[in-house]
Amino acid sequence: MKEVGYKFDVIVVGAGPAGSAAAYTLAKKGFKVLLVERGRVPGSKNVFGGRVYADPVGEVFDGLDGAPIHRWVTRERISLVSGGEMSSFEFRGSKRTSFTTYLTELAGWMARKVEEAGGVVLTEITVDGLVVEGGRVTGIRVGDERLTSDVVIDAEGINRLLLERAGLVPKLSVRHTGLGVKEVIKLQRDRLEDLFGLEGDEGMAWLMLGDVTDGLPGGAFLYTNRDSVSLGLVIALGDAVKEVGRHVSRYVEALRLHPLLRRYLRDGRIMEYSAHLVPEYTWPDLPHLLYTDGLLVAGDAAGLLLNLGYNFRGVDFAAYSGYLAARAVERAHEMGGMTSENLAIYRDLLEESFVLRQLRKFRRAPRMRENRRLYGAYPGLVNAIMDQLFNSPYETPKVMEALRRAREGRIGWLEMVRDLLEMVRSV
Amino acid sequence: MLRIVVGIKWVPNTTSVNIDPKTGTLIREGIPSVVNPHDLEAVEMALRLRDEYGGRVTAITMSPPSARAGLEHVLGMGVDDAVLVSDRAFAGADTLATSYVLAKVIERLGYDLIVFGQETIDSSTAHVGAQVASWLDIPYVYYVTHARLEGGRLIVRRSLENVRETYELELPALISVAMHTLHPRRVRLSHKLRAKLESPIETWTNRELGLEPDCIGLKGSPTALSKIEMIPKVPRKNEIFRGDPREAAKWLVDKLIEEGLLEV
Ligand SMILES: Cc1cc2nc3c(=O)[nH]c(=O)nc-3n(C[C@H](O)[C@H](O)[C@H](O)COP(=O)(O)OP(=O)(O)OC[C@H]3O[C@@H](n4cnc5c(N)ncnc54)[C@H](O)[C@@H]3O)c2cc1C
C-alpha cells in the first residue's frame, strides 16, 4: 500500500449529517480535517423522507442561514387506513419546530459549511477500509493507497461496511433493518398548497398506518416540500422479509395509486425514486460500537437514530452525535491523544445529551412496532367504529357498543388491554 | 518531455437534453453537469501516453466557473494541471469561436500532442477537434482507438467498420479518441487531494489571452441556427394484457395480425 503524502488530524468518512457536523465542528476549532464522500456531490447518496428538527441542527451548525428549508411543518396528520377507509387525526400547531427539505440539498449545505470552516471535502472517493495497526485505527485505505490521521470518525451511515470489514461490529441482520422506499413527486406549488390547505411556507407531515404497507409492519409517509411531495414507506424487514412478495418499487407505486391518495397526486410528475435501509433496532439493542483506539462512530453507523413509528429522528440525531464526536476529539486532544480511554468521553457526552436519553427512553418502541395488529386489526377497528358512529341513520350506537361490535372477530379484549399497556409503556 | 493538452467539455448530465420549445435553446437549468463522458476517454488516452513515455498532461475547458468540479475530477484521475478558460466575453460561442479560443489557449500553453473526445453529448458536432487543428495548422486524425510513440512520431490506429487504418503523425498533432474504446480510470485519493490542496487549476480570462472581440463569443460566431424542431413522440397505444401467458401470446399474435404487422 502506498502512503499518501499528506497528513490530517482527523479523517471523517461520509458527508451525511453526522460526518459534516463532526468535520465542521473540528475544522472550526482549527483541526486539519478531511471529509471523504463516495457520492459525486455530498448528499447524492442520501435518501430520506423528509423532515428535520431545526434546533439541534441549528445548534450544531451555528444557525440555519442559507439552509434549504422548504416548509415548516405546522400540520401533523396521522391516518389509519383499512380497505378504502381512513380515519385521520390532525394537529395544526403554531410553532416552527421542524422543516421539510431534500436531504441532498441539506447535505450539500452542510458540506459547504465544512469548507467555509476550512475543512477539506473530497467527493467521488470511496473508502475501502480502515487501517488498523496493533488494534488501533490509524487511517483509511482507498484502493492501493492509505492516508494517515490521528483519529478517524466513521459516519458511513446504516450500512456500516467499514466497521464490519474491520471486524469491529457483527454483520447487520435483516431483523434489525427496515427498508425505506420513496418517490419525489412534483406538483404545482399553488396546487399543492390548495390540496393540503397550506399557506406560505407551511408544511404537512402525514403518516399512514395500515393497508398502505399491505399489513406489513411499517408505515407510509407524505411530506410536503416547496413544490413537491415526498411519498414513501418504510417496511420493517424482520419477519416480514419472507412476505415481501413484490419488488419494493411496487409498494410505492401501489401507494401512489391508492384510492385515498391518488387524488392528491394525479397531476404530479415523478422526479425521483430511491430506496435505502433504515435501522429498526437501534442503540442500545444492537451491539453497536461508539469508539475504540483512534476511531469514533457517529450517526446511523452507530445506530443513533430514533424511529418511533410516528416520527423519525435521524438527521438531527446524526448531526448531533457527529458534533459530540468532534467535541470528544477536542477533549481527547487536550488529554494527550486519541486512545480509547480518552475517547470514552464521547459516550459520556452522548449519555448527557438528548440523543442517548431519548434512545433509552424509547428503547421498547421497536418491539412494540413489531406487533402486527397495529397494521391490520387496529386500523380496521377504528374505521369500523367511525363507520358505525357516522353511517347509522336510525340506530346510532354508543361508542362502547360500536367498539364491541367492531372488535368481534378482530381482536380479544385481553389482547387489546395488553397492547394498550405495551403502547403506553413504549411510546 | 511530451506536452499533452486534453480538451474537456462540461455538459448537462443527460442524454435527452431538454430544448426550450419556444426559444429553441438548451435548457441547462437544474440539470447537474458532468465532464462529457467521451472526453474522459481522451483523458485516459493522454494519461496512458504520459505514463508510458513521460511528460505532462494539462486539461483545458472553456466553460462557466462551475466546470472547476470537472477539472477536479480529471485531476483526480491523474492529470497534472488544468486551465479553466472562463470569461463572459466567450459566451454564446459557436464551434468556430470555441475552437478559436481553445487554439489560442493551447498555443499559449505549448504542446506536442492535443487529445480531444470524439464528440460531446450535448451538441455532438464533432467540429471542435478539426477546427482547432486547422487554426494551429497541424495534422489531425479523428476516431482514434490506439496511440503510441515511435522514434518521435505518433503511431495511431483507427478502426472503421471493416478496415483498420494506421497513421504515422509528425508531432505536434491533434487526435480525437473514438468513443467507447477506453475505460477511464477511477479517481485516486492522492490525486484528488493534490487537486484540492495544491490548486493546480489556473483560470484564464480574456485579460490573459487578449483575443480580438470580433473573433470570440457571440460576435465571433457566424453560425446561425435557422430552426430547431422537436421530433414528435410516436404515439403508442399502450395496451396491456394481463393474465395467463398462453392467452397473452395468442392475444398478441391476433393483435399483430389485426394491425397487419404479421401475415399468416
Ligand atoms: C426512507 C427514509 C426516510 C427517512 N426519513 C427521515 C426523516 O423524515 N427525518 C429524519 O430526521 N431522518 C429520516 N431518515 C433517516 C436519516 O436519513 C438518517 O438517519 C440520516 O441521514 C443519518 O445520517 P448519517 O450521516 O449517519 O448517515 P447518511 O446520511 O447515510 O450518510 C452517510 C454518508 O456516507 C457515505 N459513505 C458511506 N460509505 C462510504 C465509504 N466507504 N466511503 C465514502 N463515503 C461513504 C454515503 O455516501 C453517505 O453520504 C430517513 C431515512 C430513510 C431511509
Ligand SMILES: Cc1cc2nc3c(=O)[nH]c(=O)nc-3n(C[C@H](O)[C@H](O)[C@H](O)COP(=O)(O)OP(=O)(O)OC[C@H]3O[C@@H](n4cnc5c(N)ncnc54)[C@H](O)[C@@H]3O)c2cc1C
Ligand atoms: C449558433 C450557436 C450558438 C451557440 N451558443 C452557445 C452558448 O451560448 N452557450 C454554450 O454553452 N454553447 C453554445 N453553443 C454550442 C457550442 O458552440 C458548442 O457546444 C461548442 O462549440 C462545442 O461543440 P460541440 O459540443 O459540438 O463539441 P464537439 O465538436 O462535438 O467536441 C469535440 C471535442 O472537442 C473538445 N471540446 C469541445 N468543447 C470544448 C470546450 N468548451 N472546452 C474544451 N474542450 C472542448 C472535447 O474534447 C470534445 O469531445 C452554440 C452553438 C451554435 C452553433
